[in-house]
Amino acid sequence: MDLKPWIYIVLLGIAAVLYALMLPKRREETVSSERVVKEVESTLEAYMAEVQNENEQLVELVSQMKQELTAKQQAQQEQVSELRQRMLVAEQKLTESDTRLRIAEDQLTRTATLSEGSAAATSEVEDISPPVPSIKSRYAELFDLYEQGKSIDVIAKNTGFQRGEVQLIIQLAKQEESV
Known part of the structure; x- marks a missing residue:
């Protein structure tokens, strides 16, 4: 094969033109991939900001719930204390009532004993003792x-x-x- 030098030059030129045409595509692919990376980064940053905001709201909600729970527990403790005081007062009144009841029973027993004794006694005893x-x-x-x-x-x-x-x-x- 007898190829002439001008064919080499033409083939070499065609190869250079094809290479030149492919070179911008590679640059576009690089620019395009950089753009995709930047979009992904901005999307991730927005997502992270949103997650952080939601976390802050969640922490605030949990602290509010904790404060409400503490307030409820304190109110219940106050109620328990008040009920204990009322129970002590009621127990004291019950003790006082039991004491008065025993005294009344004793008085009744004495009265019944005196009534039985006076019924057996003569009218002279009735004149001596004051009427009950x-x-x-x-x-x-x-x-x-x-x-x-x-x-x-x-x-x-x-x-x-x-x-x-x-x-x-x-x-x-x-x-x-x-x-």
């Missing part, structure tokens, strides 16, 4: 309310006695009447 007032006379206000048909609770409230005391006094009066 009846339960109805000692608790006139209570029996006025009872005769008006008021409930035990209303009587207890108006007279200042406990409910159990009112019931006991009424029962003692019934026993006294039957004797």
Whole structure:
């Protein structure tokens, strides 16, 4: 094959033109890939900023919930303290009521003993000992309310006695009447 030098030059020129045409494509690909990288970076930065903002909101919400929980716990502690105080007061009143009830029972027992003793004694003993007032006379206000048909609770409230005391006094009066 006898190739002439001008063919080499033409072939070499064609190769140079083709290379020159391909070179801008490579530059465009490089520019295009840099653009994609920048877009990805900006998207990631925006996403990270959004995640950070959501995290800050979440931390704020958790701290608010913690404060509300603390406030509720404190309110419940105050309620428990108040209920304990009320329970102590109620226990004291119950103790006082039990004491008054025992005293009333003792007085009733003494009265019943004296009544039995005076029934056996002659009329001379009755003249010597002062008359023992009846339960109805000692608790006139209570029996006025009872005769008006008021409930035990209303009587207890108006007279200042406990409910159990009112019931006991009424029962003692019934026993006294039957004797």
